[in-house]
Amino acid sequence: MGSISVESPPEGAVAECNGDRENHGIGSAQPDSMEMEVENEFSKKRKTVSVALEVGTKVLCRWRDNKYHPVKVIERRKVNNGGSSAYEYYVHYTEFNRRLDEWVKLEQLDLDSVITEFDEKVEDKVTSLKMTRHQKRKIDETHVEGHEELDAASLREHEEFTKVKNIATIELGRYEIETWYFSPFPPEYNDAPKLFFCEFCLNFMKRKEQLQRHMKKCDLKHPPGDEIYRSGTLSMFEVDGKKNKVYGQNLCYLAKLFLDHKTLYYDVDLFLFYILCECDDRGCHMVGYFSKEKHSEESYNLACILTLPPYQRKGYGKFLIAFSYELSKKEGKVGTPERPLSDLGLLSYRGYWTRVLLEILKKHKGNISIKELSDMTAIKSEDILSTLQSLELIQYRKGQHVICADPKVLDRHLKAAGRGGLEVDVSKLIWTPYKEQG
Numbered sequence: 001m002g003s004i005s006v007e008s009p010p011e012g013a014v015a016e017c018n019g020d021r022e023n024h025g026i027g028s029a030q031p032d033s034m035e036m037e038v039e040n041e042f043s044k045k046r047k048t049v050s051v052a053l054e055v056g057t058k059v060l061c062r063w064r065d066n067k068y069h070p071v072k073v074i075e076r077r078k079v080n081n082g083g084s085s086a087y088e089y090y091v092h093y094t095e096f097n098r099r100l101d102e103w104v105k106l107e108q109l110d111l112d113s114v115i116t117e118f119d120e121k122v123e124d125k126v127t128s129l130k131m132t133r134h135q136k137r138k139i140d141e142t143h144v145e146g147h148e149e150l151d152a153a154s155l156r157e158h159e160e161f162t163k164v165k166n167i168a169t170i171e172l173g174r175y176e177i178e179t180w181y182f183s184p185f186p187p188e189y190n191d192a193p194k195l196f197f198c199e200f201c202l203n204f205m206k207r208k209e210q211l212q213r214h215m216k217k218c219d220l221k222h223p224p225g226d227e228i229y230r231s232g233t234l235s236m237f238e239v240d241g242k243k244n245k246v247y248g249q250n251l252c253y254l255a256k257l258f259l260d261h262k263t264l265y266y267d268v269d270l271f272l273f274y275i276l277c278e279c280d281d282r283g284c285h286m287v288g289y290f291s292k293e294k295h296s297e298e299s300y301n302l303a304c305i306l307t308l309p310p311y312q313r314k315g316y317g318k319f320l321i322a323f324s325y326e327l328s329k330k331e332g333k334v335g336t337p338e339r340p341l342s343d344l345g346l347l348s349y350r351g352y353w354t355r356v357l358l359e360i361l362k363k364h365k366g367n368i369s370i371k372e373l374s375d376m377t378a379i380k381s382e383d384i385l386s387t388l389q390s391l392e393l394i395q396y397r398k399g400q401h402v403i404c405a406d407p408k409v410l411d412r413h414l415k416a417a418g419r420g421g422l423e424v425d426v427s428k429l430i431w432t433p434y435k436e437q438g
C-alpha cells in the first residue's frame with residue numbers, strides 16, 4: 001500500500017472552511033489584447049506570454065500563505081471585468097489535496113514560471129532519466145495520495161468528471177461553509193454559487209428566502225430517526241435510509257461536498273445513517289455522521305464518515321469511529337472501514353487503532369495474539385497487523401509474527417498518536433442490531 005501523507009497545510013483546509021480565505025481582488029488594468037509583454041525583473045529577460053493560459057499549463061501561484069506554489073490549470077472561464085473580459089483559472093496545487101483547488105485571477109500567477117505542455121514533456125523525460133526507481137515510486141504515490149485502490153484509469157475518469165467544484169459554499173444552521181469537492185447535485189442546482197440547507201431535514205435550496213420560508217414550515221428539530229445515544233448535550237440518531245429516503249439522499253449530496261473518492265449511493269435503502277448532534281433548546285444540530293451498510297459482505301462496519309468542517313479537530317471523528325466499533329461489538333462482529341480511506345480518514349483511523357491497541361498492550365501481562373486483540377476491540381486482524389507493523393512492533397521470529405511491546409516504546413507511540421478524543425459512554429447506548437422486518 002502506498003504511503004499516504006497529509007499535504008503540508010491540512011490546517012489550512014480547516015481555516016478555509018471557517019471562511020478564513022484570502023480576498024483575491026481583481027486588479028484594475030486587465031490587458032485587452034490576447035498577448036502581453038511580461039518583464040522578469042530578476043533576470044531582466046523579456047518574454048512573451050499568452051494571457052489566456054491553456055488548460056494543463058503548469059505555473060506558480062500565490063496561495064493564501066503569500067508564498068508561490070506549483071499549480072496545474074484544470075479549467076478556465078471568462079469573467080466580465082468592467083467591460084473587458086478576462087479569464088479566471090481553476091487550479092490544482094500539485095503539493096496539496098484537491099480540496100484546496102480554487103479559482104484564481106491572473107495576478108496570482110507568476111507568468112515567468114509557466115511551463116507549456118511541450119516543456120513539461122521534455123522535463124518529465126529528463127527527470128525520469130535522473131530519478132531512481134524508488135524516487136519515482138515515491139512521486140507516484142504522492143500523486144495518488146489517498147486512492148490506492150483505484151486503478152489509474154478509474155482515477156483519471158473520476159478526476160476528469162469531478163475536476164471543478166460545482167457548489168462553492170453552503171449555509172447549514174449557523175455556519176457558512178466552503179466546500180471541498182464536487183457533488184453531483186441535480187443539474188438545476190449547478191449554477192448556484194451557494195446552497196442553503198435546512199439543518200434538520202437537509203433539504204437544500206438556492207435562495208435564502210426559500211430557506212426562511214421552509215424553516216417556518218419544517219417540523220423537524222432533530223434527524224428523522226431513533227435517538228440511540230445521549231450523553232450530556234451529545235446525541236446520536238439512527239436513520240434508516242429505507243424509511244427516510246429523501247433525508248438519506250440529501251445527506252449523501254451534502255457529504256459528497258467533503259468526500260472525494262466516495263461513490264454517491266442513490267440507493268440509500270441499503271444503509272443506516274448515524275447522525276451525531278449537539279443539542280440545545282433550538283434543536284439537535286448535526287456535527288457529523290457515518291453510514292453503515294445493513295449487510296456487508298466485506299465486514300465493513302462504516303461506509304462513509306464525515307465531521308462537518310466547523311466541528312473538525314475537536315475529537316468528533318474519533319468519537320464516530322469508536323461508536324462504529326461499539327456497534328460492531330454489540331453485533332458480535334469484527335469490522336473495518338470501507339476503502340479507499342481519504343488522507344484525513346486514514347490519519348484518524350491510524351490514530352484510533354494505535355491508541356486502542358497500545359492501551360491494551362500497555363496493561364496486558366503475558367502473551368497476546370492478534371486474534372485476541374481483534375476479539376477485544378472488534379478491529380479487523382488486517383488493520384491490527386498493519387497498525388502494529390507501521391509502528392514496527394511486529395517481529396518475525398522462528399517462523400511466526402510476534403508482538404514486541406517495550407513499555408517505553410509504547411509510551412512514545414501513544415504520545416505521538418495524539419489526544420484520545422471524546423469517549424463513547426457505552427452505558428448510554430441503547431441499540432439493537434438491524435434486523436430485516438417482515
Ligand SMILES: CC(=O)SCCNC(=O)CCNC(=O)[C@H](O)C(C)(C)COP(=O)(O)OP(=O)(O)OC[C@H]1O[C@@H](n2cnc3c(N)ncnc32)[C@H](O)[C@@H]1OP(=O)(O)O
Pocket residue numbers: 006010011013014258259302303304305306307308311312313314315316317318319337338339340341342343344345346347348351417418419420421
Ligand atoms: C471510510 C471513509 O469515509 S474515508 C473518508 C473520511 N472522511 C473524509 O475524508 C471527509 C472529510 N474529513 C472529515 O470529515 C474529518 O477530517 C474526519 C472525519 C476524517 C476526522 O474528523 P475530526 O472530527 O476532525 O477528527 P478528530 O478531531 O477526532 O481528529 C482525528 C485525528 O485525525 C488527524 N487529523 C484530522 N484532521 C486533521 C488535519 N486537518 N490536519 C492534521 N491532522 C488531522 C489528527 O491526528 C486528529 O487527532 P488530533 O486532533 O488529536 O491530533
